[in-house]
Amino acid sequence: MPNDNILQNADETTLVNQISNCVYQAIASIQEQQPELLLEKYRNIDWRSSRNQSAFTAKLAELLNSNYANHALFSELQKFLKVLLTPESFNSSILINLLDTIRQLSSNNTQSDNSFISQKLELSQQISVVNNTKILPNLGIAILLLDAENLQINVEVEKFLTTICAYSLQVKIAFANWRSLGKFDVELHERGYELIHVPPGRDNADGKMIAFGSSIYERYPKAKEILVCSTDHVMTNLCNHLQQNGLTVYRVSKQGETLSVLNSNTGKTINIIPNIPSLEKFIKQLKKIIKAEQKRTNSYWIQLAQIAQKFKNHYQISISEVVSKHFPGKRARDIFSYYPNEFVIHQIDEKSELYVALFEIGDSQELDSMERMPENSVASCLVPNIKSKTDLEEALKEIIINLTIKSPGSYVDIGTLGSKFNQQYGKPITEQIKSLQVSGGFIKFLKSSTIFVLKQTEKTWQVAVR
Structure with missing residues (x-):
């Protein structure tokens, strides 16, 4: 009947x-969250522009309408998406959720319910073949549970x-007392993990993860696969x-440096x-880590630990393992x-922490100010021979003044001070103190002097000239 046809066309x-x-919103989300899934020529388009949205949706609607009657809609949609996206994108959670949404929309349309569902399933299967993957039709999800106190996995793993x-990993949940793990919670949050905090105490994270995981199928009815990441045997x-x-x-666990995954x-x-x-x-990896820590802590010297x-x-992988591979026994x-051309190390005494910095002149304001001084100017302000406590105080004072030439009166890390002394006089500061038969270490020497003022930061000591 004519009226029935009008209603059907309106519904379609x-x-x-x-x-x-x-589809448009999914493309916009991909650009924001995973731009690498867009083909390069479409990455710089303003997908949030209302003008672009109108043009895009009108073009796609025209294409889909023309193929609706002969049930080729999903086939055309697949072709359309391939023009914009890389093959890998079809395994992304954004597109999988998009297909889920389309299925739900189509199931509400009584005129085309069966054709939409069957085409959607066919599309998922075609995508799996095209990308040579074992992703199953979108009937479930995979979930990762991580005992972050027991096992830590990086992005590559x-x-x-x-x-x-076999299913898309869409939910990641980590359990730990986050106060004891530094900034690891920030990293996991940025990687899309849901973070569950537990009180301090042995096995608290294990217990919470077991309790949560035991009812995971009730919380997530679509769950088909679970990655249980922990080396603790109680997870069995x-x-x-x-x-x-x-x-x-x-079951994801670790023995030594080997990570094992048991199906x-x-x-x-x-x-x-x-x-x-x-x-x-x-x-290069070490330098990258040190540079990032220098920036994060706003400190030139970083503890080896x-x-x-x-x-x-x-x-x-640990630094020790890499070193033992290339330098056995070291x-x-x-x-x-x-x-020495890459790193500078400093240790106040044998019992104290070892500190490391990058040997890059110009990266540190303190070193930069020292290095830019003419050689004769530097030499003229250093005491040639250190024969007494007073000589040593004067030498250290002049080094501090030169290091803080751009900000007189500011503090200097004692690690930086000791390193510069070593460079100028050819011996560690601790050795110089011992040669003068002064009792105590570097910090005690500075404290005993009326020339210097010290303050203790969270990780080190700093010194300034009074």
Whole structure:
């Protein structure tokens, strides 16, 4: 009947317009969140422009309307998206959610429900074939549970885990007492994790993760696969419980430097052995870590322990392991001594922390001011021979004055002061103090002097001239 046809056409037009708007919003989201999934020539388009939105949705609606009657809508939509996006984009959560939304919209349209659902399923299967992946039709999701106190995984490992899953990894949840893990919570938050905090105490994170995971299928009915990331054996019961409830469980654990992924369904284990970087790459990695920490802490000197922890968190391998591979029998700290053109090290005494800085003139305002002084000017203000406590005080005073020439009266890290003294006089400050038969270490010497004033920061001591 004519009226029925009019109503049907109106429903079809409304549905197509809704789909066109959903597709446009998905493209805009991809540009904001994962621009690399757009083909290069479309990355710089202003996808949030109302003008572009109108033109895009009108063009897409015209295309979809012309193919609606012969049930080729999804086929044309696939072709349309391939013009804009890389093949990898079809496995992204944004596009998978888009297809889910389109299915839900189409299911509300009684005139075309069956054709839309069948075409949507066909499209998902075609995408899997095109991209040579094992992503299943969008009938479920994968979830990652991480005991962050027990195991830390970097971005590269996380990407590898997504290739193991048959479903899209859409939910990531980490458990820990975040106050004890520095800035790791910030990093995980930026990577899309939901963070669950637990009180301090042994096994609190384990207990919370087990309790949460035991009802994961109730919280997330679409969950099909669970990645349980923890090296603690108490997680075995959780894995068994999830498997008994029909979920595929991947147990992710670590022994030494080897990460293992056990598929509970097949019993097969995949071992991820970290690649030992070349020396050249290793030095670049260390410099990158140190530079980032200098910027974050606004400090020139960084503790070796701090560098080692950041390196392991980021690259999932320890400095000691890399050093032992290239220099058998040597310690982690030795790498910094072997490359004096790249690093500067400082240690106040044998029992104190070792500090490392980058040997890059100009990066530090303190070094910059010293290096730019004419050689004769520097030489004229240094005491030639240090034979007494007074001589040493005068030498240190002049170094501080030169280091703070751009901001007189400001403080200098004692590590920087000791390093500059070593450069100028050819001996460590601690050795100089011992040669004068002055009791105590560097800090005690500075405290005993009426020339200097000290203050203690969170990580080090700083000194200024009174």
